[in-house]
Amino acid sequence: GQQLNQSPQSMFIQEGEDVSMNCTSSSIFNTWLWYKQDPGEGPVLLIALYKAGELTSNGRLTAQFGITRKDSFLNISASIPSDVGIYFCAGPMTHSGGGADGLTFGKGTHLIIQP
Amino acid sequence: NAGVTQTPKFQVLKTGQSMTLQCAQDMNHNSMYWYRQDPGMGLRLIYYSASEGTTDKGEVPNGYNVSRLNKREFSLRLESAAPSQTSVYFCASQALGGNQPQHFGDGTRLSIL
Numbered sequence: 001g002q003q004l005n006q007s008p009q010s011m012f013i014q015e016g017e018d019v020s021m022n023c024t025s026s027s028i029f030n031t032w033l034w035y036k037q038d039p040g041e042g043p044v045l046l047i048a049l050y051k052a053g054e055l056t057s058n059g060r061l062t063a064q065f066g067i068t069r070k071d072s073f074l075n076i077s078a079s080i081p082s083d084v085g086i087y088f089c090a091g092p093m094t095h096s097g098g099g100a101d102g103l104t105f106g107k108g109t110h111l112i113i114q115p
Numbered sequence: 116n117a118g119v120t121q122t123p124k125f126q127v128l129k130t131g132q133s134m135t136l137q138c139a140q141d142m143n144h145n146s147m148y149w150y151r152q153d154p155g156m157g158l159r160l161i162y163y164s165a166s167e168g169t170t171d172k173g174e175v176p177n178g179y180n181v182s183r184l185n186k187r188e189f190s191l192r193l194e195s196a197a198p199s200q201t202s203v204y205f206c207a208s209q210a211l212g213g214n215q216p217q218h219f220g221d222g223t224r225l226s227i228l
Contacts, residue, residue: 004157031214042119042205042219043158050214088157093173101165102148102173103217105157 002027004089006106014114019076021109023089032065032072033090033103043088047074076111084113117141119220121206127226128196136191136223138206144218145211147189148173149181151202152222158205164189166211196227 006023013019023032031050035043047058049065049072056063060077076083086108093101122137140147145166150158150173160173164183178200180192189208193200203224207217 006157033216040221042207042221044219045216048214048216090157093160101171102150102160102163103158104174105159107155107157 002029002091002093002104004091004104004106006087006089006109008109009107010110010112012112012114013079015079015081017079019079019083019111020073021075021087022071022073023106024071025091026070028069029072029091030069031092032063034061034063034072034074035088035090035105037086037088037108039085046087079111079113081113081115084111086110119206119208119218121204121220121223123223124221125224127228128193129228130197132196132227134193134196134225136193136204136206136225137188138190138220139188140206140208140218141187142208142210142218143186144208145186146209147183148207148209148217149179149189149191150205150207151175151200152205153202161191161204198227201225201227 034046037043047063054065062075064073088108089106090103119140148163149161152158159175162181164170167186182190203222205222206220209215209217
């Protein structure tokens with residue numbers, strides 16, 4: 001089946017530092033999604049990517065859809081305490097893009113920020 | 116705006132008991148989903164309903180049943196709970212059309228002793 005491998009598993013950084021994390025797959029995805037989960041809450045969509053090579057920003061967050069369609073990257077600039085949480089990459093279970101068949105998720109990157 | 120509402124938020128069961136987890140969305144979305152999240156894992160799809168009147172198995176359907184009661188509501192049932200089903204359960208919904216994002220509820224934390 002489809003598997004998404006996220007790295008790093010966790011990050012301990014100082015407030016103000018930039019953050020980079022990535023997600024790779026052995027199979028091609030036509031859509032890459034990045035979600036954030038705060039403690040006690042459900043995941044919230046941060047950025048959606050629909051085209052190979054696409055670079056999309058949402059405030060201090062920037063994500064890229066890899067050219068090979070087998071990877072994606074998320075960067076956070078000038079981290080602040082509210083960035084703490086778990087970041088997940090996800091993609092549709094079928095390769096037909098935005099179909100209704102559910103998502104497959106990576107195992108997440110835990111971001112911990114030390115003031 | 117309520118979005119996706121899950122009840123209950125917490126539940127403790129004994130092995131062999133049955134339970135239904137409720138989910139309702141007020142966004143008029145066509146598709147609804149049930150995921151489980153275990154420590155150190157991403158979310159895994161249990162069952163989904165692409166549209167009212169249809170349901171399909173996801174990655175980990177064993178031990179669960181679902182009912183799409185109407186367009187708003189999608190319930191998940193554990194007929195005979197097992198300790199391996201201790202998890203956090205998330206419901207999500209998605210609008211019709213390509214590349215629509217999924218919206219998640221805040222989860223039900225279920226412990227089975």
